[in-house]
Amino acid sequence: MARYNGAFVNHTLFIQMTVKKILLIGAECTGKSTLAHALADKYHTTYTPEYLRTYLEQKPTGYVCTFDDLTPIAQGQMDSEKRAVATAHRYCFIDASLLLLHIYSQHYFNKTPDIILKHLNNQYDLILVTDEIGITWIDDGMRDLPNGREQMRQTIIKELENRQLHYHAISGNLENRIKQVGELLKGL
Numbered sequence: 001m002a003r004y005n006g007a008f009v010n011h012t013l014f015i016q017m018t019v020k021k022i023l024l025i026g027a028e029c030t031g032k033s034t035l036a037h038a039l040a041d042k043y044h045t046t047y048t049p050e051y052l053r054t055y056l057e058q059k060p061t062g063y064v065c066t067f068d069d070l071t072p073i074a075q076g077q078m079d080s081e082k083r084a085v086a087t088a089h090r091y092c093f094i095d096a097s098l099l100l101l102h103i104y105s106q107h108y109f110n111k112t113p114d115i116i117l118k119h120l121n122n123q124y125d126l127i128l129v130t131d132e133i134g135i136t137w138i139d140d141g142m143r144d145l146p147n148g149r150e151q152m153r154q155t156i157i158k159e160l161e162n163r164q165l166h167y168h169a170i171s172g173n174l175e176n177r178i179k180q181v182g183e184l185l186k187g188l
Contacts, residue, residue, distance in 0.1 A: 046084040
């Protein structure tokens with residue numbers, strides 16, 4: 001048991017209540033994974049890899065994600081976030097999210113699975129939107145928007161604004177991005 005605001009709560013709940021969840025969101029190949037990993041190292045904590053990638057890496061080469069794949073991907077993303085938060089120290093950096101799955105689902109299928117819509121309002125303490133500036137697009141067999149990253153970034157920003165979610169744009173090389181995030185974390 002731990003004490004939080006004068007009340008005793010179980011240790012797992014205490015961690016979930018005190019860990020700040022930092023969402024990194026952006027188009028494909030905009031440095032989200034690299035930044036999440038670097039921030040977790042810097043702050044000696046956990047990060048959640050994008051579960052979509054984990055899921056698709058288990059499929060045969062050339063496999064194309066279908067609408068039916070999105071439900072297990074969403075569940076895997078939620079489970080991964082819970083595990084990372086449970087073992088985090090102060091911050092947990094989240095690479096992608098159900099929100100990004102929703103945006104891409106709308107982009108590719110013009111609909112979103114119910115599980116994503118049901119759990120879409122996960123709370124994040126800080127939302128960081130990455131851009132493509134200084135990031136070379138790499139064809140890794142899973143990416144398909146080499147010339148559409150800025151358009152997708154604008155779609156993401158529009159979705160955040162429509163949901164009245166405050167966000168910060170993160171840009172530059174990795175070192176500059178880490179410094180920008182460090183300044184933002186001071187305000188949490």
